[in-house]
Every structure is written in structure tokens, then in C-alpha cells.
Amino acid sequence: MNTFLSRNRLIILAYIGMLLLVLITAFFSPGFLSASNLRSTFILASFVGIVALGQTFVIIGGGIDLSIPWVLNSAAVLMTLLCAGQDLPLIWVVPLLLAGGGLIGLLNGAGVALLGVPPIIMTLAANVILQGLILVFTGGTPTPAAPDMIKFLSVGRISGIPVIALIWTALTVLAWLLLSKSAFGRHLYAVGTNVTVARYSGVPATRTTILTYVISGMTAALGGILLTGYSGVAYLGMGDSYLFTTVAAVAIGGAPILGGSGHYIGTVAGALVLTILTGLLPALNLSSGALLVVYGAVILLTVSIGSETFSEMWASASNRRKRIKEGTENG
Amino acid sequence: MKLKALVLAALAATTLAGVGGPALAKSEPYVIYLSNNFVGNDWRQQMERVAEISVAKGPLKGRVDLRIENVENAVQAQINSLNNIMRQKPDAILIDAASDTALNPTIKKACDAGIVVISFDQVVTAPCAYALGSDWDMIPAVMAEWLAKEIDGKGKVIVDRGLAGAPISAQLQGGYEKVLANYPDIEVVGYYNGEYALGPEQSGVAALLAANPQVDGILTQGYGSGAIQALKDAGRPIVPVVGFSYNVAALTCAQTEGARCILGSNPAYLSSEAIKLAVEILDTGKRPEERSVVVKGDFVTTHPFKSELYPSATMLKIAVGENAFPDQPPGLTLPITPDWVDITAAEAAGSN
Structure with missing residues (x-):
């Protein structure tokens, strides 16, 4: 039990933080715990969570994916264009776009793992190129409304449970299996900790790294498709906020930005924390400047509580208490 | 009220030019550049499309050689672009500006070279340039x-x-x-x-x-x-x-x-209005007295009312098919067309 606690301390902290935030928010916002609001909060968190899934894999592997905003945006725009408001084309459009997202990820991963381009440059370039391509491709024409099926998937309910919650849960199980139960997961942690050592130990490092970006491309595309159902339309710039939120969700969930550890289960808490926070802040009636300051500060605080320095301070403090208790050191 | 008079005068001038035929107007089309600092949203795209459509039909047909220059969303890029445009010696430059002040020295150069400069939507403060926009008060x-x-x-x-x-x-x-x-x-x-x-x-x-x-x-x-x-x-x-x-x-x-x-409404056809204003100035040589030119877009509402604060405000009752279009993209800005040219929703959306 103790090893479980210490191994997953950061993830547990993230969930404790989330519960605290729920209590605070419920205090300031009396309707927060109503069924309809919890549902809408959960739906919003699902988008962050789904898009952050890929980011979690990339960050554990020691990289970062900055191409998420326009992979997401491109998928959303292309989905509405190709479907033109009809459900039927989704049969081929969704797989095509997921494959497209995966392909962008493949290029990102190849650039990083094969050509040695730093992940920040590689994925940032991909982001800008995609933005340009989508403007050229659409000629800026506003796109048709989202098909009803997509609306159902993102805001619909099956016996009271949001459909997207089911999708998110299924993806969470999948991510858990990949990270905790598969060879790919073990390889990933090895690569993220030290790629050279991993390579010498026979880990297929290149393939593993590329795969993380492929996953990220696919989840960003999926997020874009589903997010279109939420607002009913795809619009340019809809992915922009997902860059910061995905990285922040991963960080709040306890994964160090340099890779090697962390888990998607933590990211789930991170996505919930960020979404609850955006529900709490308007209820505080702060000015818009103060709002941004508080938003940033809370994230910074949450992340730093889980940082290495803090954990060392924590560990040394508790060791000291232990030694005092055992009488080997004077208080 | 001044605005209304101005719009009316403008309309009259256009109509006259139309009636008088090519004899009154310059035979060569005017070269007008549109410098746009940002293309990343639906509004700006619609703005450019209606600009092109409003010189392809109606009273301005054949009268304007419109050239649109887009720059990335940066002041310096727009200054460079404006300098290039000036070297082409156009008759007029229309600017959706990246900054209300930073372009002013460049704009002054253009004015000094005899070019008519009209800023619209995101307007500039340069005194020699007109500022055409919606009434945000x-x-x-x-x-x-x-x-x-x-x-x-x-x-x-x-x-x-x-x-x-x-x-x-x-x-x-x-x-x-x-x-x-x-x-x-x-x-x-x-x-x-x-x-x-x-x-x-x-x-x-x-x-x-x-x-x-x-x-x-x-x-x-x-x-x-x-x-x-x-x-x-x-x-x-x-x-x-x-x-x-x-x-x-x-x-x-x-x-x-x-x-x-x-x-x-902040109508996307501000660009069309800017073009029309430029043509009027070029045709008549007469410049509006005020540099600030207001374009009034109708309010679109389920329940029209008579405003006491601004009795001149005009209301359109929302009617599906007339001013709301189920078969057109959600991001289309309404109303679609100024009253002096007939731009369809499909044209504005670029969907045909």
C-alpha cells in the first residue's frame, strides 16, 4: 500500500486538488453541483482529456506536441466540409481524419526521432504549416454545420450519461492498458527517462517515440471532430486554447515535462481541475485581467506542488520527522 | 444624420456615374488596393469576397481593378506591403489595419503621393486617411x-x-x-x-x-x-x-x-462601402468633410423596437430564407449586402 502511495503520490495529489476545487466551486457557485452543470462540466473536461491523451504519451516520452491546435482545427474544419451536415459520410470521413491526424503525428515523430529536429521546432512548424494549408484549402469559406451524429456524440446522452463521457472512459481504459500493461508502455517510460540507455537496452526507441506523436495526432483529430459537435460549427482558432490546456493538464496530473514518468490517470484529474477552474473563475466576479492571473497562478501552484523540488523537500522533511521520532536526531 | 446625408450623397453620386455612363467616368478602371492584415477568421474572408463581388456587378462593374494584398498579422509586414503597393501608384488604398497608429507615417506618404487612403473596420488615426466603420457607440x-x-x-x-x-x-x-x-x-x-x-x-x-x-x-x-x-x-x-x-x-x-x-451588425461589406467611397472621391474629386464615415448595419432581431437613444437605428425582423439562411454556413455575417448592389448569401459565403 505504501509503495502504491509513494509511487502515485502526484496523481493522488491531483485528485485531492480536484476534490478541493469542487468544494470551493460549490461554495461560490450554488448551482455547480446540479446535475445539468456537472454534466456540462464533464463534457467540457472530456474534450481537454481526450486531446491531452496524446500529449501525455508524447510528454512521458520526453517530447512535446505543439501541433495540437491546428491538427484539431483542421480535423474539425475538414469534417464539416466533407460531411456538409450529413451523417452518412462520417463512415469514411472520421477514419480518414483520424488517419490524417496520425499521419501528421508520423511526420512529427519522424522529424524528431529520425532527423533529430527538436520537438518544439518540429511540432510548431507542423502547426503553422497546417494553419496555412487549411486557410488555402478552405479559401476561408465558413464551413457547414456539424452533422447531427457528431452533436449526439459530444453533447448527447444515453440514459442520462453523456455519450462523450463513455468515449472518454473507453479511451482512458485503453491508455491505461497501453501505459501499464503493454510492452509499448514499458518502452515509453524507458525512452522518456534516458533514450540512450533505452536504446542500449534493446528498446525500439525510434519506433516508440514516433508512435507517441501518432497517438497525439489521432487524439487531437478526434478532439477536433467531437468539439465541433459541442458548438455546432467548426471555426478558425477553435484549437488554440488546447495547446496550453493539454500541457497544463498533463503537468497537473503529475507528469514532469522532461518525461520518464507520469500517467494518463493523472491527466484525467488535470483535465477536470482545469475545467472546474474555468467554471469557478467567472463565479468569483473578478476583472478579466485578474481572472487570467488567478488561472495562471492556480496552475503554476498545482504543478509546482508536484514538482521534483517539492517532492524532495517533502521526502527530506518526512525523513527528518522519522529520524526525530527514532531519536537519532534532536528536534 | 450627417452620415445618412453622406451615404445618400454617395448613393446619388454612384447613380449619376451609372446614368451618365462612361462619358462621365474615367475610362480606365481605377486601380484600388485592399490591404488586409489578417485572414484567420470568417469575417475577414467574407469581407474580401464581397469586395470582389461588389466590383464585379452592379454600379461599380468594370470601374475598379481591385487587388487584394493580405499580410500576416503584424504591423511591420503591413508597412512593407503598403510601401510595395505605393510603388504601383494605385488610385486608392483601402486598409483593414493591424494598428491604429503604427501605420500612420506610411499612410501619410501615400496621401502625399496623391493616393486616396481609406481605412475601414480596424481604422487608423492618420488625419489624411478616412476611417470607415460601424458605429460602436x-x-x-x-x-x-x-x-x-x-x-x-x-x-x-x-x-x-x-x-x-x-x-x-x-x-x-x-x-x-x-x-x-x-x-x-x-x-x-x-x-x-x-x-x-x-x-x-x-x-x-x-x-x-x-x-x-x-x-x-x-x-x-x-x-x-x-x-x-x-x-x-x-x-x-x-x-x-x-x-x-x-x-x-x-x-x-x-x-x-x-x-x-x-x-x-458589423457588416462584412464595409469593404464594399470603402470601395464605393474611394470611387466617389476619385470620380468627383470631392472629399467628405468628416474623415470618420459611419456605415450602418441593420440590427437583426426577433422583436423589432423603436430605439429612443438612437431613433435612426434600423431593425430587420429575423426571417428564415430572407436574412437567416439554413443552407449557408453558420459563420456568415449578416446582413449580406449593401443596398446599392445585390450580393447573394451564397456569393458572400463563397459556396457557389
Whole structure:
């Protein structure tokens, strides 16, 4: 039990933080715990969570994916264009776009793992190129409304449970299996900790790294498709906020930005924390400047509580208490 | 009223030019450049399309050689582009500007070279350039007045603050609140940042609905349809909503049972109006007295009313097929066309 606690301390902290935030928010916002609001909060968190899934894999592997905003945006725009408001084309459009997202990820991963381009440059370039391509491709024409099926998937309910919650849960199980139960997961942690050592130990490092970006491309595309159902339309710039939120969700969930550890289960808490926070802040009636300051500060605080320095301070403090208790050191 | 006179005079001039035929007008088409600093949203794209359409038909057909130059969203890039444009010695330059002041020295050079310079939408302060835009004092005032009347001057409302740090956001918010302050029984119980996008509007309103058991009206700076969706999701009564006139907003208002909306307009055809103004100046050699030229877009609303603050404000009642288009993209800005040329919704959307 103790090893479980210490191994997953950061993830547990993230969930404790989330519960605290729920209590605070419920205090300031009396309707927060109503069924309809919890549902809408959960739906919003699902988008962050789904898009952050890929980011979690990339960050554990020691990289970062900055191409998420326009992979997401491109998928959303292309989905509405190709479907033109009809459900039927989704049969081929969704797989095509997921494959497209995966392909962008493949290029990102190849650039990083094969050509040695730093992940920040590689994925940032991909982001800008995609933005340009989508403007050229659409000629800026506003796109048709989202098909009803997509609306159902993102805001619909099956016996009271949001459909997207089911999708998110299924993806969470999948991510858990990949990270905790598969060879790919073990390889990933090895690569993220030290790629050279991993390579010498026979880990297929290149393939593993590329795969993380492929996953990220696919989840960003999926997020874009589903997010279109939420607002009913795809619009340019809809992915922009997902860059910061995905990285922040991963960080709040306890994964160090340099890779090697962390888990998607933590990211789930991170996505919930960020979404609850955006529900709490308007209820505080702060000015818009103060709002941004508080938003940033809370994230910074949450992340730093889980940082290495803090954990060392924590560990040394508790060791000291232990030694005092055992009488080997004077208080 | 001056504006109206100006618009009328402009109309007369165009009509005259049309009636008088090529004899009156310069035989070569005028070379007019449109310098646009940003293409990343639906509005700017529609603005460019209607500019092109309004010189391809109607009274300006064959009269203007329109060349559109887009630059990335940076002041320096637009200055470079303007310098290049000047070397082509055009008759006029129309500018949707990256900054209201930083382009001024470049613009002065253009004016000194005898080029007619008209800034529109995001206007500039250079005295030699015209500033053509919507009336940002009137728009929020009329909409807040409408909302106050819809809720009989009492109740709790929430207000969209737009985008943190954007001047237009502060202007709209201030415009709403100034009018609401005339109604002592109306209380602003919450603010959210709608960021001119549907997602943030919907989630922002949802958060405030959770925090406030009673909300009687919502003043958005964005679509309004996100606010209506949030009301529906929360199972709350559909209260009066203020927003801006995008197709999706008008359609949502028209198709939602019991919805009451007013949508203000910053028409994408500001570009067409800028072109027309340039042609008039070039044709007649006469310049408007005021450098600031206001274009009035009609309000689009489910419940037209007579504004006491701005009696000249004009209202269009939302009618599906007429001014809300189910078969057109949600992001289309309404109204579609100025009255001196007939631009269709499909043309403005670029969907045909």
C-alpha cells in the first residue's frame, strides 16, 4: 500500500486538488453541483482529456506536441466540409481524419526521432504549416454545420450519461492498458527517462517515440471532430486554447515535462481541475485581467506542488520527522 | 444624420456615374488596393469576397481593378506591403489595419503621393486617411436598451467581456453597462470572457448559470447562440439574448421556441462601402468633410423596437430564407449586402 502511495503520490495529489476545487466551486457557485452543470462540466473536461491523451504519451516520452491546435482545427474544419451536415459520410470521413491526424503525428515523430529536429521546432512548424494549408484549402469559406451524429456524440446522452463521457472512459481504459500493461508502455517510460540507455537496452526507441506523436495526432483529430459537435460549427482558432490546456493538464496530473514518468490517470484529474477552474473563475466576479492571473497562478501552484523540488523537500522533511521520532536526531 | 446625408450623397453620386455612363467616368478602371492584415477568421474572408463581388456587378462593374494584398498579422509586414503597393501608384488604398497608429507615417506618404487612403473596420488615426466603420457607440447602446425593455427594466443580467485586453471589448462592455446603469432595477450579476468564439461563450454562460439561480438576460459580444445553447443545456428558461449577427445566431434565434434576440451588425461589406467611397472621391474629386464615415448595419432581431437613444437605428425582423439562411454556413455575417448592389448569401459565403 505504501509503495502504491509513494509511487502515485502526484496523481493522488491531483485528485485531492480536484476534490478541493469542487468544494470551493460549490461554495461560490450554488448551482455547480446540479446535475445539468456537472454534466456540462464533464463534457467540457472530456474534450481537454481526450486531446491531452496524446500529449501525455508524447510528454512521458520526453517530447512535446505543439501541433495540437491546428491538427484539431483542421480535423474539425475538414469534417464539416466533407460531411456538409450529413451523417452518412462520417463512415469514411472520421477514419480518414483520424488517419490524417496520425499521419501528421508520423511526420512529427519522424522529424524528431529520425532527423533529430527538436520537438518544439518540429511540432510548431507542423502547426503553422497546417494553419496555412487549411486557410488555402478552405479559401476561408465558413464551413457547414456539424452533422447531427457528431452533436449526439459530444453533447448527447444515453440514459442520462453523456455519450462523450463513455468515449472518454473507453479511451482512458485503453491508455491505461497501453501505459501499464503493454510492452509499448514499458518502452515509453524507458525512452522518456534516458533514450540512450533505452536504446542500449534493446528498446525500439525510434519506433516508440514516433508512435507517441501518432497517438497525439489521432487524439487531437478526434478532439477536433467531437468539439465541433459541442458548438455546432467548426471555426478558425477553435484549437488554440488546447495547446496550453493539454500541457497544463498533463503537468497537473503529475507528469514532469522532461518525461520518464507520469500517467494518463493523472491527466484525467488535470483535465477536470482545469475545467472546474474555468467554471469557478467567472463565479468569483473578478476583472478579466485578474481572472487570467488567478488561472495562471492556480496552475503554476498545482504543478509546482508536484514538482521534483517539492517532492524532495517533502521526502527530506518526512525523513527528518522519522529520524526525530527514532531519536537519532534532536528536534 | 450627417452620415445618412453622406451615404445618400454617395448613393446619388454612384447613380449619376451609372446614368451618365462612361462619358462621365474615367475610362480606365481605377486601380484600388485592399490591404488586409489578417485572414484567420470568417469575417475577414467574407469581407474580401464581397469586395470582389461588389466590383464585379452592379454600379461599380468594370470601374475598379481591385487587388487584394493580405499580410500576416503584424504591423511591420503591413508597412512593407503598403510601401510595395505605393510603388504601383494605385488610385486608392483601402486598409483593414493591424494598428491604429503604427501605420500612420506610411499612410501619410501615400496621401502625399496623391493616393486616396481609406481605412475601414480596424481604422487608423492618420488625419489624411478616412476611417470607415460601424458605429460602436450606437450598437451596444441600442442592444442594451432593447434588452432592458424586454425585461421591463428589472432583473439580473450577465455580460460578456469579450477578449481580455482588446479595445473593442472594453468599448462594447462599457456601452452595455452605460445604458444598463439607467435602469436601477437591473443588476449585472456576472461576467464571462466570450472571446468571440462559440465554445468559450457557451462554457462561460454555463458557468455563470450554475453560479446564479436567477438570470433574466444575457448580453454577449459574440454569437448569442452559444448562450442560448447553454440555457437549453441547463434546462433554464430562454431569456432575452444580445449578440452579433452571424447566420448561426439568427437561425438559432429563429428556430428556438420562445427565443428573444437582438443581433448587432458589423457588416462584412464595409469593404464594399470603402470601395464605393474611394470611387466617389476619385470620380468627383470631392472629399467628405468628416474623415470618420459611419456605415450602418441593420440590427437583426426577433422583436423589432423603436430605439429612443438612437431613433435612426434600423431593425430587420429575423426571417428564415430572407436574412437567416439554413443552407449557408453558420459563420456568415449578416446582413449580406449593401443596398446599392445585390450580393447573394451564397456569393458572400463563397459556396457557389
